[in-house]
Amino acid sequence: MSDAIEIDLCAVRFEAQPVILLRLHGIEVRTFRYSTGIAGLTVTTPVGEVTALPFKGQQVWRAAFNGRPLTMRSMFDEPQPTTDYLATYGAFLIHCGISAMGGPGPEDSHPLHGEMPNARFETARLLAGSDAGGPFLTLSGECTQARAFSHHYRFQSAITLRPTATRLDVAVTVENLRPVPLELMYLAHVNFRPVDDGRLLDTVSDDRAGIALRAGAPAGLQIPETQRRMMANWAADPARHRHLLPGNRIDPEAVLFLECRADAEGWAHGMQLHPDGQADFISYRAAELPVAVRWISRLGDQDALGLILPATAGVDGFTAEKAKGRVVSVPPGGSYACRYRCGALDAAGARSLARHIELTGRATPGS
Numbered sequence: 001m002s003d004a005i006e007i008d009l010c011a012v013r014f015e016a017q018p019v020i021l022l023r024l025h026g027i028e029v030r031t032f033r034y035s036t037g038i039a040g041l042t043v044t045t046p047v048g049e050v051t052a053l054p055f056k057g058q059q060v061w062r063a064a065f066n067g068r069p070l071t072m073r074s075m076f077d078e079p080q081p082t083t084d085y086l087a088t089y090g091a092f093l094i095h096c097g098i099s100a101m102g103g104p105g106p107e108d109s110h111p112l113h114g115e116m117p118n119a120r121f122e123t124a125r126l127l128a129g130s131d132a133g134g135p136f137l138t139l140s141g142e143c144t145q146a147r148a149f150s151h152h153y154r155f156q157s158a159i160t161l162r163p164t165a166t167r168l169d170v171a172v173t174v175e176n177l178r179p180v181p182l183e184l185m186y187l188a189h190v191n192f193r194p195v196d197d198g199r200l201l202d203t204v205s206d207d208r209a210g211i212a213l214r215a216g217a218p219a220g221l222q223i224p225e226t227q228r229r230m231m232a233n234w235a236a237d238p239a240r241h242r243h244l245l246p247g248n249r250i251d252p253e254a255v256l257f258l259e260c261r262a263d264a265e266g267w268a269h270g271m272q273l274h275p276d277g278q279a280d281f282i283s284y285r286a287a288e289l290p291v292a293v294r295w296i297s298r299l300g301d302q303d304a305l306g307l308i309l310p311a312t313a314g315v316d317g318f319t320a321e322k323a324k325g326r327v328v329s330v331p332p333g334g335s336y337a338c339r340y341r342c343g344a345l346d347a348a349g350a351r352s353l354a355r356h357i358e359l360t361g362r363a364t365p366g367s
Contacts, residue, residue: 004129025135054124072304102315167343277347284340
């Protein structure tokens, strides 16, 4: 690695007016502070613009590539100074977990999607330089979470962007700091913007073995009769959910569980193919994140597509997922790590990935 520059963001003042912090290899970084008091950081490249919250869950609040926004529509223009998950909801990428994840069931006391989504990061850094893949910029940080008689761990996030790339490369590491095993759950909540007449492609068979719908709804959410009928149609013919029909309200949400086949290199892929040939995509290491959740909500003021939310477990809360054997046990002093990438594709890139997905889906397991 050459021309490496490291900046400790704890030493940077975040002001109301944007300030240019760094220009290097075609990448520009600006720091600012939202009117809500939350520190923000915007990275601009020749092909995109990404805004992150370095000290608040290290969320990616907004992402745009190839001249179009990728992030879900929400009622929140700015992140809010709260740890209430639904009171500041609208980011492109949210880290969920770690001591619990999903909607709490009747026997659970954990908050929705755990403690990580809006956790305070003690450290945040920028590393800019060049490696074998060319110039890069990485936002990283650490957050330590401790609760007596429960858990003590260090969460590390690293999000990398390159000047000509239309994707984010994400790496997560969790280190168990207790002398007893850590029960761990993690989900990458990547929220794309649905596109009318978009098509959802992945390495999942269009039958009940490949796609299962969650029955019912979490506590506090009511399901209209029109939604129940739509879900019944999807259950009878799972392939029907792949076409995002214009005007098709999904209220309050649809949650599906997918059996995704990984390619020969161990990556699983999903994409939203736009009518104009462009696409959104997510790829992840299936061995590290073995559960694939699809989440869709189309309410007008909230329009979101969790194309694939790669996870260690489902989203029915700690007790239910532990009963299914899906809670990861990290030994004392041990660690858990996962990798994924998400972003946009032009028409040529979309055709290439669609072909790769088709071939992976056809491959014989174990071949």
